[in-house]
Amino acid sequence: MSGALPARVPQPALLQVRGLTRRFGGNLAVDGIDFDVRAGELLALIGPNGAGKSTTFNMINGQLTATAGSVRFDDREILGMPSHRVARLGVGRSFQIAATFASLTVLQNVQMALIAHRRRVFSFFSRADAHEPGRALDLLEQVGMAHLAQHPCSALAYGDVKRLELAMSLAAEPRLLLMDEPTAGMGPAERHALVALVKQIVQARNMGVLFTEHSMDVVFEHADRIIVMARGRMIAQGDAAAIRADARVREVYFGAHGADTGGSHDAP
């Protein structure tokens, strides 16, 4: 047998976004963008404040109607579907169930997320503790938190709350997860650890993650691919080296038009 690694088989697109457009009055918040997210891919969506990132997420997961375009998930049109149907098909969004219950333990929080996913009615007569404890523990193991299972959520450090939120998002078994600034409020070491963990999960589950992020160090170190938006348009997409070298990207962050890009962004 030769020692050569097998050639990487190109993955089919999990999500195909074509001509996606959203107008708010006279403002084209998202202006006909096209991109794919593949299974097994950690894809970053970056851009200055007001670029259209949240509007794009909101259209993909059905929270906002689009003015025009197409979004196909698993080769099925999802644009125009209500967000609960999009979620049932396997498109998760991190903040949707991220609110943790401070009075419950870490394990019980994951159990509550599993209950929500299975659409079980939670009553005073059914205890969360009885619901899939093994599965809940398994999810905590995947984010490195099994040892904290019995801790009250209120006692967790911020970085651990973020990892718990990730476990809760995974309870719904998404095949594509949209993450809105997952590292907001974290220090540099914690942010790298969290995104490295997300990347490991993406590969282990062969799922796709599309995330917005203002910390360029995290994006350039961990993202498989990067999409850059500015003023509603997609101005570049590629790997870290291609994005760093892209003249349009540099202009948006440093150039004559870069002065209004907002202070919360690092430059690439």
Ligand SMILES: Nc1ncnc2c1ncn2[C@@H]1O[C@H](COP(=O)(O)OP(=O)(O)OP(=O)(O)O)[C@@H](O)[C@H]1O
């Ligand atoms: N509900 C709304 N009504 C009117 N205009 C809106 C609405 N939501 C967003 N916009 C406008 O659409 C544009 C894109 O906003 P969006 O929030 O998608 O940008 P963003 O890239 O997510 O910004 P940030 O990084 O600051 O979160 C902005 O000009 C914004 O003012």
